[in-house]
Amino acid sequence: MANFLGLRFHTQFPLTCFVAGSASSSAIAANLVKNWNRRVKGPRRMLLGFGAASFLSQFVGVSGGKSFIASARITGGPSVDEILKNVEWPEQFPFKEEDFLRYDESPDTMFYESPRFVTHIDDPAIAALTKYYSKVFPPSNSPGVSILDMCSSWVSHFPPGYSQERVVGLGLNEEELKRNPVLTEYIVQDLNVNPRLPFEDNSFDIITNVVSVDYITKPLDVFKEMSRILKPGGLAIMSFSNRCFWTKAISIWTSTGDADHVMIVGSYFHYAGGFEPPQAVDISPNPGRSDPMYIVYSRKVSTA
Numbered sequence: 001m002a003n004f005l006g007l008r009f010h011t012q013f014p015l016t017c018f019v020a021g022s023a024s025s026s027a028i029a030a031n032l033v034k035n036w037n038r039r040v041k042g043p044r045r046m047l048l049g050f051g052a053a054s055f056l057s058q059f060v061g062v063s064g065g066k067s068f069i070a071s072a073r074i075t076g077g078p079s080v081d082e083i084l085k086n087v088e089w090p091e092q093f094p095f096k097e098e099d100f101l102r103y104d105e106s107p108d109t110m111f112y113e114s115p116r117f118v119t120h121i122d123d124p125a126i127a128a129l130t131k132y133y134s135k136v137f138p139p140s141n142s143p144g145v146s147i148l149d150m151c152s153s154w155v156s157h158f159p160p161g162y163s164q165e166r167v168v169g170l171g172l173n174e175e176e177l178k179r180n181p182v183l184t185e186y187i188v189q190d191l192n193v194n195p196r197l198p199f200e201d202n203s204f205d206i207i208t209n210v211v212s213v214d215y216i217t218k219p220l221d222v223f224k225e226m227s228r229i230l231k232p233g234g235l236a237i238m239s240f241s242n243r244c245f246w247t248k249a250i251s252i253w254t255s256t257g258d259a260d261h262v263m264i265v266g267s268y269f270h271y272a273g274g275f276e277p278p279q280a281v282d283i284s285p286n287p288g289r290s291d292p293m294y295i296v297y298s299r300k301v302s303t304a
């Protein structure tokens with residue numbers, strides 16, 4: 001499938017990926033194509049390092065030898081809840097630097113300069129996430145509880161009226177963060193420039209990240225930081241759908257499907273260290289009729 005620029009590298013894109021405005025003007029796009037072509041040679045699939053199929057088929061009990069690569073939605077094979085069970089992770093992090101390149105490598109601060117007071121997934125998917133949070137979050141107003149919403153905006157999708165002593169939002173657009181009613185404080189920081197989280201060790205009970213883990217270009221650095229700032233037993237919840245600003249998502253994400261995304265995020269927890277084995281859950285509210293919603297989560301090990 002060629003895109004509007006005639007490129008053929010993203011034949012596996014989830015069809016629902018949407019194109020964000022600022023990077024799609026033809027002048028910018030022409031430059032991007034030039035840069036991208038310089039960086040990426042050969043079929044995109046090979047950027048997984050091993051070749052995508054062999055990467056995934058290494059995981060026992062996951063795919064039964066069948067690659068998920070061509071599937072934008074999970075329609076066959078093991079359920080999402082099974083994907084991270086019995087994984088035999090390779091000794092080394094299997095991704096390469098080029099897997100974390102983006103089509104648009106201009107500063108993220110530029111892309112997020114203007115506020116977007118929109119939602120990025122449909123209402124049923126948001127409702128499913130909020131319901132999930134209401135099951136796993138500590139009760140509202142629990143003394144001493146702190147939550148960090150990474151890649152936050154004007155909404156965090158927490159249960160209505162939910163509050164805690166400290167709820168920090170970290171994102172790139174100040175106007176959006178200012179408007180988020182659940183936050184008690186916010187920080188504007190580009191995690192792709194500075195992945196260090198500006199918080200003390202063992203200070204958060206929960207870290208959330210909604211539909212944005214695919215924009216992180218130094219995931220191991222960020223996940224190590226997450227492990228550092230979580231309290232022992234603290235919970236990190238990464239949620240995602242099949243939509244993205246594809247020019248800003250890492251190439252390993254835009255060239256693979258939903259099941260691979262579960263595996264990719266699981267690998268971040270695994271290789272960052274300090275976390276219990278990651279688990280996945282499919283909370284898609286209405287499979288095939290609304291946006292899917294997947295969660296990959298893990299707790300910081302209690303002894304770390």
Ligand SMILES: C[S@@+](CC[C@H](N)C(=O)[O-])C[C@H]1O[C@@H](n2cnc3c(N)ncnc32)[C@H](O)[C@@H]1O
Nearest residue numbers: 108151152153171172173190191192210212215
């Ligand atoms: C698709 S929006 C999702 C916003 C929000 N989590 C939600 O559910 O509506 C992506 C968010 O990721 C944040 N983001 C993207 N790149 C980032 C980066 N390099 N560092 C920090 N935040 C980033 C942006 O500020 C933006 O709010």
